[in-house]
Amino acid sequence: MKVGVLGDMSGVFQDLSGASSVAAVRMAVDDFVKNEKPSFKVELVVSDHQNKPDIAVSRAREWYDLEGVDMITDTINSAVALAVSGITRDKNRVLMVTGAGTTSLINEQCSPNTVLYAWDTYGISNALAGSITKSGKKNWYFLTVDYALGQAIEKDAIKAIGAAGGTVVGSRKHPIGTSDFSSFVLAAQSSRSDVIALANAGGDLINAVKAAREFGVSQKQTLAPMAGTMMDVHALGLEAAQGMVLVEGFYWDRNDESRAWSQRFYKERNRMPIMLQAGIYSAVTTYLKAVKETGTDDAKVVLDHMRKMEINDVFAKGGRIRADGRMVSDLYLLEVKRPSDSKAPWDYMTVRDTIPGAKAYQPLSESRCPLVKN
Numbered sequence: 408m409k410v411g412v413l414g415d416m417s418g419v420f421q422d423l424s425g426a427s428s429v430a431a432v433r434m435a436v437d438d439f440v441k442n443e444k445p446s447f448k449v450e451l452v453v454s455d456h457q458n459k460p461d462i463a464v465s466r467a468r469e470w471y472d473l474e475g476v477d478m479i480t481d482t483i484n485s486a487v488a489l490a491v492s493g494i495t496r497d498k499n500r501v502l503m504v505t506g507a508g509t510t511s512l513i514n515e516q517c518s519p520n521t522v523l524y525a526w527d528t529y530g531i532s533n534a535l536a537g538s539i540t541k542s543g544k545k546n547w548y549f550l551t552v553d554y555a556l557g558q559a560i561e562k563d564a565i566k567a568i569g570a571a572g573g574t575v576v577g578s579r580k581h582p583i584g585t586s587d588f589s590s591f592v593l594a595a596q597s598s599r600s601d602v603i604a605l606a607n608a609g610g611d612l613i614n615a616v617k618a619a620r621e622f623g624v625s626q627k628q629t630l631a632p633m634a635g636t637m638m639d640v641h642a643l644g645l646e647a648a649q650g651m652v653l654v655e656g657f658y659w660d661r662n663d664e665s666r667a668w669s670q671r672f673y674k675e676r677n678r679m680p681i682m683l684q685a686g687i688y689s690a691v692t693t694y695l696k697a698v699k700e701t702g703t704d705d706a707k708v709v710l711d712h713m714r715k716m717e718i719n720d721v722f723a724k725g726g727r728i729r730a731d732g733r734m735v736s737d738l739y740l741l742e743v744k745r746p747s748d749s750k751a752p753w754d755y756m757t758v759r760d761t762i763p764g765a766k767a768y769q770p771l772s773e774s775r776c777p778l779v780k781n
Contacts, residue, residue: 408449408698410436410691411470413463413491414481414506416455419609422638424506426484429453430675431684445699452476460490467491470499471580477704478503478694480687485509485555492521497704503690505683508634510559510769513731517776520706522713524734525686525722526656527768528559532633532766534738535654536564536604538760540571544601544629548577549578550591550615552607560606560633576600585611588618596624608634613642620647635682637741640755645746648755652742652764657682657722661739661758668721679753682722689722690734697701726764731776735764 409481412432414424429451436449452474456463460589463482471474471494479495482488483506495502496518504512505525512523536547549570551557555582565575577598579591592615595603603624605615612632616639619630632639635653659669659679672680697712698704718726723736740760770781 408447408695408704409470409474409476409478410449410451410468411476412451412453412481412687413456413466413479413487414453415458415483416453418455418458419433420458420483422650423636423681424481427676427678427680427684428481428483428506428687430672431680431688432691434671434675436695439692439695442739443696443699445695447655447698456484456487457480458487460482460486461626463487464490465496468498471495471500472556477488477501477698477706478691480504480690481506483507483683485671489516491516492516496520496588501694501706501710503687503694503726505687505690509555513729513733513769514775515714517731517778519710519732519778522690522710522728522732522734524690527733528556528634528751529563530738530764530768531563531654532560532606533567533769534740534762535631535633535652536567536573537571537766538654538740538762539602539629539652540568540573545573546572546598547602547604547605548573548600549575549600549604550588550595551578551580551604551776552583552585552611553580554583554643556608556634557606561604563771564604564606564633570682581607581611583607583611585685588615589622591615592618592622592624595619596622598627602629602631605630605632605635612639616643616647616651626650628648636683637679637753637755638681640743641678641753645744645749645755648743649745650743651760652740654738654740655682656738657685658739658741658756658758660756664721685722689718689720689726692720729771731771731774731779733768735768738762738767 425464726736
């Protein structure tokens with residue numbers, strides 16, 4: 408068996424993908440071989456897609472046609488994931504998307520060969536916006552990056568806010584790569600909203616949070632990074648990030664199982680994992696178990712079997728892969744601690760709530776995937 412990690416090894420997403428994805432996949436393969444004792448060997452290949460869909464497709468085609476790769480995973484960057492999903496369907500192989508979060512993969516561009524595994528924009532924004540609104544913070548103001556990611560997050564979050572009885576009192580769009588958030592933060596602050604939603608990611612998210620702290624956004628206004636991760640908290644530091652609320656599908660310090668696994672990951676990467684690393688570990692494990700249980704690498708047989716499996720591991724409890732390709736598992740509402748409450752390195756957050764995946768992710772009744780309609 409050959410598993411390919413097609414990630415961002417040197418670009419803007421390398422901290423979320425890159426060497427951390429490779430380390431998590433190696434852990435999955437090692438654990439599978441040790442615990443399951445399969446009759447086949449598992450080989451890992453790695454490549455950098457450079458955030459360019461054409462390079463990603465070229466490498467995927469080479470892997471499928473010349474190197475006998477059975478499954479590709481990671482594919483962080485939505486454009487990359489969509490492009491690789493197409494070639495994977497043409498070649499009748501398997502794609503386990505753990506890095507990208509576009510819901511197009513489970514809607515108009517769904518494929519019987521693709522599984523959207525770790526997260527998506529609908530689930531994260533719906534869970535975060537719904538939970539915060541239900542807690543009593545009803546009025547929201549959005550600072551949104553002006554491209555597909557921000558637009559999708561804001562649209563999905565507004566729906567969840569309305570369903571929970573909340574109101575959006577304002578919104579400002581900002582260009583990607585904005586360095587000065589002064590005017591945007593001042594507008595959000597003057598709105599006197601309960602929540603300032605940050606519908607952006609990466610450097611934009613970090614710059615927005617820093618600006619909010621510099622202008623003294625009060626404790627009455629909760630900062631909600633709609634696509635934030637623990638790595639953003641680590642980059643900002645607790646002094647700047649304290650009080651923020653975010654949603655992830657995994658937190659390293661949630662229970663004994665997550666702590667034990669995360670300590671193993673820490674020994675490999677000198678950092679604690681986030682949901683993308685736990686998710687790719689789970690995806691590879693699930694795939695390899697399905698291969699062993701079916702006794703074949705035939706994509707259709709393996710995928711059909713995975714859809715019948717209940718997934719129980721360090722990432723997912725009671726996880727299921729639906730007809731649209733969405734793997735559904737619980738999400739966690741996390742609040743960033745004050746510096747004085749942090750007792751050790753990486754002790755950054757408190758789990759405030761568990762949101763069942765069935766309530767967080769897009770319901771099949773709203774699906775635009777032909778595989779569901781048929």
